[in-house]
Amino acid sequence: MMRRWRDTYESSIFSSKAHLSAMNKNIQTSELDPQTASATQKAYLAIQRMIVVGEISAGEKLKIGTLTAKLGTGASPVREALSLLTSDQLVERIDHRGFRAAQTSRENFEEILGLRCALEDRALRQSIARATNEWEERLVLSHHRMVRQRREDVEAFEALHKTFHMTLLDNCGSPILIRYCSQLYDLNIRYRYIAGQTVNYQSRDIAAEHQAILAAAVDRDVDLAAERLLNHYRQTGAFLNGVFSRMEPVDL
Amino acid sequence: MMRRWRDTYESSIFSSKAHLSAMNKNIQTSELDPQTASATQKAYLAIQRMIVVGEISAGEKLKIGTLTAKLGTGASPVREALSLLTSDQLVERIDHRGFRAAQTSRENFEEILGLRCALEDRALRQSIARATNEWEERLVLSHHRMVRQRREDVEAFEALHKTFHMTLLDNCGSPILIRYCSQLYDLNIRYRYIAGQTVNYQSRDIAAEHQAILAAAVDRDVDLAAERLLNHYRQTGAFLNGVFSRMEPVDL
């Protein structure tokens, strides 16, 4: 019995939070349980996480030896993971000189913000234009799960937050666009971690903003949803820019 | 004497055609001569080329063993190159089942075309908005080189064609956007090769279209240049779609 290649890909309404970090498809979406995951997968996720949350700081050298020791795996998987992360713009490679965590800068942050707004605007509009009940339900569900999550567990919340935002877009029917949005999301989050999570989300009512975006999307009001989404990002962007202004350039 | 990391990156007006295939920065732009290039670099370029020009057909299995034999290198570089190509959407990876050349389809082609128009429009507008003499001169030069190249040498022409199109965009000041455009360009070219090079460029006067785009860019007429560029792509898109309609779905 010939099994089709594509059968391996599976997607479920009840997708786990682990799916997420893998949304940009550099690694397989299925098989993410610690048992079966390949060494490369584990290394990819581990290093990505370390860079995004800032455990590895910008520009830091990523020595193969150090990483193999820390991750308890060989050089090949680490190397492959780093190659993958290079494509995500989280790691820079220079021939014969190895890898390092991508540099951060004000310009880079603003580039990401601007591109994100442009691409997510497009994706959201297409997503809503192609809306189905199935998508609408997934959206409501992902929002609910995000709301329910305690804010104290930052990483858990961030995962659900990403799921919500990506669910908004994932009905757009354009896998490449989704991938780019996912990449830009991760790059952006990294700056949020740099600014410090606690400081963030103070004066604004983020929950209300999310609720409003959800409502507009469910109403299938394309313009309103897009406006609210971009506003959401731009406000966060302005807030982070304010934080960065008060930081030493070196720390950014 | 402490040498700064970034010094390795260099960019010159007189960039060679080899730069090009590497523009999406998965591999190093410098050090591309066959002597010093790393095994990974060589494998990346070789496999990318084979997939883009169709020597490796869509969906074809990419066995590590076969590739190491063909490229005369070990498994690690091949594996790393394939990982990189996965991020370029030219290769699909499935865990424990290896790699294969990305599938092609009508939807995929149209997705690429649409995204390309959206992203290049943005990039071109930014590029022109930030125009300098230096950029203008590079642009004229890249156009001249493309015009001068004999059409018979398809690969040489394609390289210069890409250089011209990417030069149009590369003043936009957004490395990530450039990278995405470069990726989409390569994905698109692949479909041109599938349609067959000879058939292409028949009834239209491509040279005139290029000339017109160049003129508008040099005049710094943002709207006109963008309109002409998108038109250029849409016409090519319509042409290819016509070709694909007459092809068996299997061959696409």
Place this chain on the structure above:
DNA sequence: TGAAACATTTTTATCGATTATTTGCAATTA
């Protein structure tokens, strides 16, 4: 004193071999 040349150490890149997984085939069973 300072810069060049050399040697030493560290680190990266690559290879060859080993292990784990999947696939295809054949035998078995309902």
Place this chain on the structure above:
DNA sequence: TAATTGCAAATAATCGATAAAAATGTTTCA
């Protein structure tokens, strides 16, 4: 005959070791 199971071959993933290159430190000589 169709599905299932078990086995063997093929292939992918990973490891450990080696070769190549870069970074660092030391000496030599102007």
